[in-house]
Amino acid sequence: GIQVEQSPPDLILQEGANSTLRCNFSDSVxxxxxxxxxxxxxxxxLFYIPSGTKQNGRLSATTVATERYSLLYISSSQTTDSGVYFCAGLIQGAQKLVFGQGTRLTINP
Amino acid sequence: DAGITQSPRHKVTETGTPVTLRCHQTENHRYMYWYRQDPGHGLRLIHYSYGVKDTDKGEVSDGYSVSRSKTEDFLLTLESATSSQTSVYFCAIGGTSGASTDTQYFGPGTRLTVL
Structure with a gap:
């Protein structure tokens, strides 16, 4: 089936910590x-990343398409990084995105 | 930021009334999308458009219709609003004119409450 799964669902960190968010996606995405x-x-x-690695300031993302996963790295977290992070993939053969359920990140001062 | 506006930003209506939400873009993107966001369900696609007068259904299209008479505007209509359509609605645009979609950019959202 068409699936995009994110982990962890919730993450609570102190300001300054690093974090890694994961997204697994099925063959049809x-x-x-x-x-x-x-x-x-x-x-x-944040990123459009079909494969490879991109960086933007303290954020970077890596997608390994052959292994069907993507990672979002946040370094030196700030309170403004709080919120929900979604990954989404394009359904093959259709111009539609399917979203994961999100990771809720809370950065405490 | 991509030039996307949604109107209204908030609306309260009663069950059974028709409601139209508007999405307006200034970026000349070919693709436009309507999503709804609900707790526990994330973002789900309602309808999308791949050009003027060209639309297709998403995964939760029942009870909704759309129209796109010009590139910059994409309208979402709830034909007879129900309480289950209480949600936050997001419009998105993607792709440049004539090309396939890639990055999507989202509007600010419309919070709709159906009493």
Whole structure:
């Protein structure tokens, strides 16, 4: 079936810590993207990462398409990193994204 | 940020009334999408459009219709609102005109409450 699964569902860290969020996706999904939904509800695109590694400041993402997973790394966490992180993949043969259930990240000061 | 606006941003309505939500973009993206977000379900696709007058269903399309008469506007209509349609609705755009979708950008969302 078409699946995108994220882990862990919840993560609570102290400011300054590093974190790794994981996304597993099924064979029928590709073209992974990562989004951050801030506490005000705004969804922000972080990475479009079908394969390989990208970095943007303290955030980086790696997708290993052959093994059907993607990782989002957040280093030196700040309280503004709090929110829900979603990964989503494009259903092959269709212009539709399927989303994982999200990882809720809470960064405490 | 991509130029996407949604209107209204908040709406309270009664069961059985029709409701139309509007998504407007200034980016000339070919693809436009409507999602709903509910606790425990994440984001689910309602309908999407791949061009003017070209639309297709998503995974939760029952009770919803869409229209796209020009590139910049994508309307979502709840034909007869029900309490189960209380949700936060997000519009998204993706791809450049003539190309397939890649990165999607989201609007600010519309919070709809059906009493």
């Amino acid at each position: 590709n073209n992974l993207q990562w989004f951050h939904q801030n506490p005000w509800g705004q969804l922000i695109n």
